[in-house]
Amino acid sequence: MAERTIEVKSRLGLHARAAANLVRVASRFQSKLTLQRVEGGREADAKSILSILTLAASYGTALKLVAVGDDAEEALDAIAGLFSRAFDENEKAVLQPTAAKQELRYQGLGVSDGVVMGRVLRLQKGARDVYRAEIGDGDVERERRRFRAAVRLSRRQLEAIKQRAEKELGRGHAYIFDAHLLFLEDAKLTRDVEDHIVTERSNAEWATKVVGDRLLSIYAQMNDEYLRERGSDIEDVIQRLLANLTGEGLPYPNLSEDAVIVAPDLLPSTVAELDLNHVKAIATDSGGWTSHMAIIARGLDLTAVVGLRDFYHRTRTGDRIIVDARRGEVVLHPEAATIEQYEFTSPRLESESAAAFERGPVTTRDGVAIALRANVELPSEFQAVRKFGACGVGLFRSEFLLSRPGLMNSEQEQYEAYKALAEAAGPDGAIVRLFDVGGEIANDAGQHERNPALGLRAVRFGLRNKQIMRTQVRAILRAAPAGRLSLVIPMVSDLADVKAAKKLIAEEVESLKTHGESFAQVPIGAMIEVPAAVLTAEKIAAELDFFELGTNDLVQYTLAVDRGNDQVAAWFRTLHPAVLYGIKRTLQAGADAGIPVIVCGEMASTPAYAVLLAGFGATDLSMTPAMIPRVRAVLAQIEAGEAQTVAERCLAAACADEVEEIVRAEFRTRWPELFPPNMLPRPTEN
Numbered sequence: 001m002a003e004r005t006i007e008v009k010s011r012l013g014l015h016a017r018a019a020a021n022l023v024r025v026a027s028r029f030q031s032k033l034t035l036q037r038v039e040g041g042r043e044a045d046a047k048s049i050l051s052i053l054t055l056a057a058s059y060g061t062a063l064k065l066v067a068v069g070d071d072a073e074e075a076l077d078a079i080a081g082l083f084s085r086a087f088d089e090n091e092k093a094v095l096q097p098t099a100a101k102q103e104l105r106y107q108g109l110g111v112s113d114g115v116v117m118g119r120v121l122r123l124q125k126g127a128r129d130v131y132r133a134e135i136g137d138g139d140v141e142r143e144r145r146r147f148r149a150a151v152r153l154s155r156r157q158l159e160a161i162k163q164r165a166e167k168e169l170g171r172g173h174a175y176i177f178d179a180h181l182l183f184l185e186d187a188k189l190t191r192d193v194e195d196h197i198v199t200e201r202s203n204a205e206w207a208t209k210v211v212g213d214r215l216l217s218i219y220a221q222m223n224d225e226y227l228r229e230r231g232s233d234i235e236d237v238i239q240r241l242l243a244n245l246t247g248e249g250l251p252y253p254n255l256s257e258d259a260v261i262v263a264p265d266l267l268p269s270t271v272a273e274l275d276l277n278h279v280k281a282i283a284t285d286s287g288g289w290t291s292h293m294a295i296i297a298r299g300l301d302l303t304a305v306v307g308l309r310d311f312y313h314r315t316r317t318g319d320r321i322i323v324d325a326r327r328g329e330v331v332l333h334p335e336a337a338t339i340e341q342y343e344f345t346s347p348r349l350e351s352e353s354a355a356a357f358e359r360g361p362v363t364t365r366d367g368v369a370i371a372l373r374a375n376v377e378l379p380s381e382f383q384a385v386r387k388f389g390a391c392g393v394g395l396f397r398s399e400f401l402l403s404r405p406g407l408m409n410s411e412q413e414q415y416e417a418y419k420a421l422a423e424a425a426g427p428d429g430a431i432v433r434l435f436d437v438g439g440e441i442a443n444d445a446g447q448h449e450r451n452p453a454l455g456l457r458a459v460r461f462g463l464r465n466k467q468i469m470r471t472q473v474r475a476i477l478r479a480a481p482a483g484r485l486s487l488v489i490p491m492v493s494d495l496a497d498v499k500a501a502k503k504l505i506a507e508e509v510e511s512l513k514t515h516g517e518s519f520a521q522v523p524i525g526a527m528i529e530v531p532a533a534v535l536t537a538e539k540i541a542a543e544l545d546f547f548e549l550g551t552n553d554l555v556q557y558t559l560a561v562d563r564g565n566d567q568v569a570a571w572f573r574t575l576h577p578a579v580l581y582g583i584k585r586t587l588q589a590g591a592d593a594g595i596p597v598i599v600c601g602e603m604a605s606t607p608a609y610a611v612l613l614a615g616f617g618a619t620d621l622s623m624t625p626a627m628i629p630r631v632r633a634v635l636a637q638i639e640a641g642e643a644q645t646v647a648e649r650c651l652a653a654a655c656a657d658e659v660e661e662i663v664r665a666e667f668r669t670r671w672p673e674l675f676p677p678n679m680l681p682r683p684t685e686n
């Protein structure tokens with residue numbers, strides 16, 4: 001055995017290309033070669049690039065090099081020589097391409113408030129499509145072969161890319177693919193994946209994902225910026241492997257600092273699963289104000305800007321980023337001056353400062369009482385129901401209980417969730433919506449409908465999958481004695497949907513009675529969010545205990561505008577007279593039938609729109625809990641009678657532009673202090 005202490009002399013530290021040179025030199029010798037940080041003690045195999053990079057050895061780091069074997073001394077000489085020559089790097093050439101990146105700004109739509117500074121963590125749709133499949137003894141060899149084949153294919157692809165990069169961009173730019181090739185063949189990766197297949201009896205995709213995640217999390221936690229950025233190179237390699245194994249795949253690393261998730265698109269359930277200790281914001285290429293992902297982000301108080309179009313492809317994991325939802329903007333590679341400016345002006349806001357919020361219904365100046373309830377998607381939001389003074393839970397989007405699209409929870413799991421909900425909601429109760437799956441949700445489960453929003457969604461899904469609906473109904477009925485639960489049927493088109501759902505519910509009531517189970521009957525309502533339901537609302541009302549008015553879908557279906565598609569966001573006009581007419585009609589049908597109508601779309605969360613809703617006669621609103629204090633403050637200072645005058649003027653308009661103009665003019669004159677220009681719809685530029 002021989003050893004020597006050496007120092008990193010390259011200004012960039014022991015970075016990817018330097019490490020690649022080191023691996024090349026070390027691999028010429030038979031001896032086992034180990035590098036150890038003198039401070040901190042971390043150890044690495046000098047023949048493994050992945051292992052070397054985990055040393056995070058920056059300029060000036062002292063390392064102990066230990067060689068065990070016949071050619072130990074020669075190996076030490078060669079490696080020490082390489083260190084003293086700063087890895088044969090032309091530092092200028094290496095430094096140039098990475099020199100200060102230019103600050104870039106992108107415009108999107110701020111859908112969840114806040115201003116956050118952090119580092120990019122790229123996520124791509126498909127991560128969840130890597131499943132663990134247990135394999136039998138006989139299949140281990142097959143999985144290992146599949147993995148090796150994916151490595152070979154990835155190598156051929158990378159060599160071709162490298163050649164093209166050399167030809168088109170020059171050698172200086174192609175070196176990174178040398179590093180990718182070394183990552184790909186590194187025993188730390190290949191051996192670990194194969195070991196995982198063998199020891200865990202797991203399919204090759206899953207083993208690749210587990211090992212990849214582990215490596216990525218090591219890189220994500222490095223202090224050295226340059227080295228941390230190498231995590232995105234490993235991410236590329238892992239993605240390539242997964243793509244070659246499955247056609248899809250995504251690493252999901254853990255970050256140790258403020259992470260900003262950047263993705264083309266995000267599943268609401270992915271947002272719900274994010275580690276909120278680390279993830280501070282979201283920036284996506286697509287999405288809109290009422291997409292479920294945005295709703296969840298608001299519920300979790302997670303800053304979000306969506307509709308950034310081609311942003312994802314311009315980022316790399318580790319890039320510095322500012323997400324400014326106020327301006328609907330993101331800043332990539334912010335300059336020092338920009339960072340400084342944001343550091344001075346980014347308080348995270350107002351409403352949170354007050355220690356206690358009022359509770360109970362709000363009363364307008366002319367004496368109309370309006371209940372303010374909470375929309376809830378996740379158990380983590382239960383606390384907010386009390387905190388912001390909500391009159392119970394006006395809408396529990398139960399589908400967010402499902403951990404994965406297509407994977408249903410057991411009756412017992414659901415029972416416990418609804419019981420906890422009933423307890424958290426208190427005497428004002430909670431309304432559980434039957435699973436609104438289908439549409440964007442079922443589509444992500446791989447059931448590709450041609451037109452998912454018009455497809456087997458919500459009550460249609462339940463009526464086609466009766467066992468799932470029965471299980472859920474039973475769980476709700478059994479949990480009902482724990483508090484005051486109601487049940488709402490999503491997306492009914494007409495009386496037939498309501499009758500079919502009610503029949504099934506009645507059958508479950510009978511079955512629980514027969515089996516002597518403890519349960520309670522619950523009020524039954526329906527979501528009115530499809531124009532057909534609006535137009536037949538009087539008929540439907542006769543069969544129900546209450547209505548819930550889902551304005552998000554009502555806008556989508558009335559105007560034929562996909563609520564999650566940023567390309568048509570300009571057509572998603574909540575204040576379209578046709579939508580307002582639907583709202584008025586539904587409220588009227590409810591009033592005529594003597595049943596409550598709870599408005600629970602995002603409209604209710606927006607103070608100016610809440611005033612209009614009050615003008616149409618709404619006395620029950622359900623919204624993102626954090627918005628309750630703001631909506632309360634506004635409603636307490638207006639007269640419902642005045643709001644009605646404005647609402648009626650709006651109904652006479654011909655298009656959304658006209659309505660918005662009326663709203664701006666009327667609100668400015670009637671309630672100038674309550675509605676500064678930024679709280680009113682902005683004029684459209686088309």
Ligand code: PEP
Nearest residue numbers: 529550551552553600601
């Ligand atoms: C709505 O459509 O307005 C609604 C409240 O339901 P969701 O947003 O979950 O579709």
Ligand code: MG
Nearest residue numbers: 529550552553
């Ligand atoms: Mg809806």
